[in-house]
Amino acid sequence: MSFASIHGYVIGIAxxxxxxxxxxxxxxxxxxxxxxxNGWFWRVxxxxxVLLVVQLLAGAVLLIMGRLPxxxxxxxxxxxxxxxxxxxxxxxxxxxxxxxxxxxxxxAFALVxxxxxxxxxxxxxxxxxx
Numbered sequence: 001m002s003f004a005s006i007h008g009y010v011i012g013i014a015x016x017x018x019x020x021x022x023x024x025x026x027x028x029x030x031x032x033x034x035x036x037x038n039g040w041f042w043r044v045x046x047x048x049x050v051l052l053v054v055q056l057l058a059g060a061v062l063l064i065m066g067r068l069p070x071x072x073x074x075x076x077x078x079x080x081x082x083x084x085x086x087x088x089x090x091x092x093x094x095x096x097x098x099x100x101x102x103x104x105x106x107x108a109f110a111l112v113x114x115x116x117x118x119x120x121x122x123x124x125x126x127x128x129x130x
Contacts, residue, residue, distance in 0.1 A: 004067055007058040008128045015055055016120045018048035019087075023113025030106040036098075045109060048116075049091065056084050069127035083123030087116045 001010075022045055029041060059080065069079040094112035098105035 003058070003065075004062055007055065007062055008124070011051060011055045011058060012120070012124050012128065015048070015051045015083075016117060016124060018044075018051055019113045019117035019120060021113075022048050023110050023117060026106045026110035026113055030104065030110060034106070036105040041106075041109075048113075052084065052087060052091075059083070075126050079123050079127045081123075082119050082126060086119050090115045090119070 025041055025044060029036075029038060068076050070076055090112055094108045097103045098108040102108075103111075
């Protein structure tokens with residue numbers, strides 16, 4: 001399996017799935033009125049965030065090697081935007097809103113999970129599916 005395949009399929013699918021898990025867990029925990037200080041939930045969020053950083057590093061290595069996501073310039077611009085920049089902004093806002101009390105932390109991360117699921121899935125579609 002090539003490094004590009006690991007970046008695209010192994011880590012890429014894991015990231016998409018991790019945000020789906022974050023969203024579903026946050027929704028379930030919120031609906032059953034679980035405590036927002038649930039340690040294992042925040043470990044799941046941490047895993048999703050770490051996967052995002054690992055994917056960034058793998059993508060940077062591929063870029064240094066001269067491998068671009070696509071032959072189309074727009075795909076090469078939108079792939080990192082959908083896969084890293086926008087999810088990073090969503091994470092920043094989600095953490096800020098939950099820390100400042102603007103939203104319940106589980107509600108905030110249900111929304112973060114939903115949006116980042118869609119963004120990372122779109123990044124996958126732009127580069128892998130074409």
